[in-house]
Amino acid sequence: MKNILLPIDFKGSEQLLLDKAYEIAEKFKSKVWLIHVAAPDPDYIGYDAGPQSIRDSRAEELREEHKQIQTYARSLTQKGIETDALLIQGTTVDTLLEKTEALNIDLMVIGRQSHGLFYKAIFGSVADSLVKKTSIPILIVPLD
Template sequence: MKNILLSLDFNGGETILVDKTLEISKKFNSKVWLIHVASPDPDYVGFDAGPQSVRDNRANQLREEHQKLQDFANELTRESIKCEALLIQGSTVETILKKAEKLNIDLIIIGHEIHDFIYKALFGSVSEGLIKKTNIPVLVVPID
């Protein structure tokens, strides 16, 4: 298992996921790819990006998310794990799968939170989407 992809969404539980990834990557001497998939910008393709204040706010949000991702990568690096952090905009499941294929990923690690029926109906489940659409093993870690 040479390459592990850890997907982080910054909704809580990141420490649990990073710790589990650290444990596995140490055992297999794996490289870890941290990925955060940010929503596409602009949210509605074909429309103007909006006023400068909205664009500035979005840019600040992306910088903060990238910094969080880099902080986790630095944490893994301090533990002698080869690690790279990637912040990508796009559709979550499809973006993770494309990147996993491109990077020759051997294991995808993702967190799972229990959501109610309405949330699942509106947004779906990333972990379920990944499991259905890939042949790469997916480790789903409960973070509730």
């Protein structure tokens, strides 16, 4: 197991996932790829990408997310784990599947929180979608 993919969603459970990825990477001498898939910029039909204040706010949000994922990568590197961090805009499931193939990922470590039926009906589950669409092993870490 050479490459582990760890998607980060910045919902407060990152440390638990980082600890689990570290534990596995240490045992198998694996590289950890941290990835945050940021929502794509909204399309405004027939207009530029919105007012400058919205573009500036979005750019600042992406800078902060990039800074945070780099901090997580440094924390793993300081523990002796080879780590790279990526921040990519796109649709979550499709982007993760593309990166899984491009980076030759052997294992994906993802978190999963319980949601009610209404939430699942509206938003679905990234974990469920990934399990259905990939053939690589996925370690699902309960976050509740």
